Amino acid sequence: MIPLWSAGALTVLWLCLLLKVSRNKVAAKGYKGFWLAILSWPLLLSSELWQLVGGASPWLAAAAVAAMPVLLAGIYRNLLAMLWRKPKRIMWPFYTIGPGMLVLVVIQGWLHGSDWQQWPGFAPLGEPLSYWAVYLTCLIAAFLFLYISIVLIEQLQQYHHELPLQVVDTEMYHIKGLSGASGFAVGMAFCLAIIVAAVAFGFLPLTFWLTWFHLGLALTTLVLLAQLSRAHRPSPSPFDHDAMSAAPKMSQSTAQAVLKRAEAAVISQKAYKEIGLTLAMFAERAGMSASDICLALLAGKKTHFRGFIYQYRMKYAKQVLMGSDTKLGSVTKRLKLGANGTASRSFLKYLESRR
Structure with missing residues (x-):
């Protein structure tokens, strides 16, 4: 029950953040991608929240991670709009990985539909060759998260490095907190990928590992959203x-x-x-x-x-x-x-x- 109540607690924090953003004048909500990111966040915990109210759906458990490309696309677009007047977005990872993950979810249902109800937390333990679709879906989500988090750090570093080229009082335009949150996301994404691999190969017999995987993604992305929702004063680079x-x-x-x-x-x-x-x-x-x-x-x-x-x-x-x-x-x-x-x-x- 601890993971389920943790999902409920994170959702309460998300509601508080949503209320704060809706009622206050927050700079980030004016940029493209912010609302896409913050409104898609609950999908990560849809399975746990459904279980918390007495329901149970293996389809929700399998499909929850497919929300990651949508959520990360929103965060990515939001940050680039904050940093650059003419951002050069690389959107192909989201357009290709999102549908690919949904296909893997369908494959899971086709191959293991009869086994889903028997798995603790609707997730298998070990046997990577038999349950490859389950593990591959989670690994793709973790590595996409890792890649985007590294991109966010690189973009922030470039922005701060070039700040003297375009502003006089640089301290007024520093974006605080996001670099640390992105670094935390890199570490969390890497740890989640290691956990999935360890469970798949039988090194870590962690029951309800998929629920903890969802919680890890939800916690880290909520930290990123909280940092984005702060009243930053960025100066989007005017350079082409x-x-x-x-x-x-x-x-x-x-x-x-x-x-x-x-x-x-x-x-x-x-x-x-x-x-x-x-x-x-x-x-x-x-x-x-x-x-x-x-x-x-x-x-x-x-x-x-x-x-x-x-x-x-x-x-x-x-x-x-x-x-x-x-x-x-x-x-x-x-x-x-x-x-x-x-x-x-x-x-x-x-x-x-x-x-």
Whole structure:
């Protein structure tokens, strides 16, 4: 009964999360895929919830894992929409694996329909050659989960690595918690795959292992959904990465022309005063291409957008300090030239070098 009550407890947590998302202004629910993911989650525990109210269906037990491609597709689309303005989605694993898992469920019913009711928890123990369809379905779900979790980590790492290219105050646009949740998902998916293999080959005679498998998937994906539902403030990358990688290296003359326009726009907009400024906002106001500005900064100044604006911001901060009685901590905090009112090392170095 412990696994069944655990399924009930997880469902209560899911309902609380759903209520929170529905009633509050959560950033993630505005992105594609979020509702697909959160509404398909209960399918993972459909068998356990049905047993909890007195029912029993081996078909539900076998088919529950087939919800994983749908759920993971929603999470994947949601995250990519948060990170990139023009996401390059790879959807073929979901389109191929989802129907394939349903076919395996039908094969299970055809081969083992008479044995289902006799299995504890509607799952066999050992005999991998006889019950290959059961084990293969679970292994596919586990490895798909492992693959997508690794992809999520890679996407988040790329986003944070490129953040200085497109925002000034990077700490405002960090996505917290999702990398840790994705790492947890990698570990859980790997452990679940090991458990299925151990049960199949008789090394782990775990009764009701399929129920625990469902619970492991449900718990981990619920953690991911909880992290997605936090009020993040992402800055979707404005770059067309394919076009940038295919474009020839920008010449110095072109870079200098672009930089001249960008520098004029910084001064006219007083962009160095704006906290939370992004390259997309700046480029739109200046009537320029964000990709062109990025390439020009890399080619002409060997710096990124954050470093470019920071030079103007530090120059302005120095003028404020020299022209008034304003304290260093106050200017540092207002212009975010440090942390917790403490001036950054680069700002102090800038002040010393220009005395």
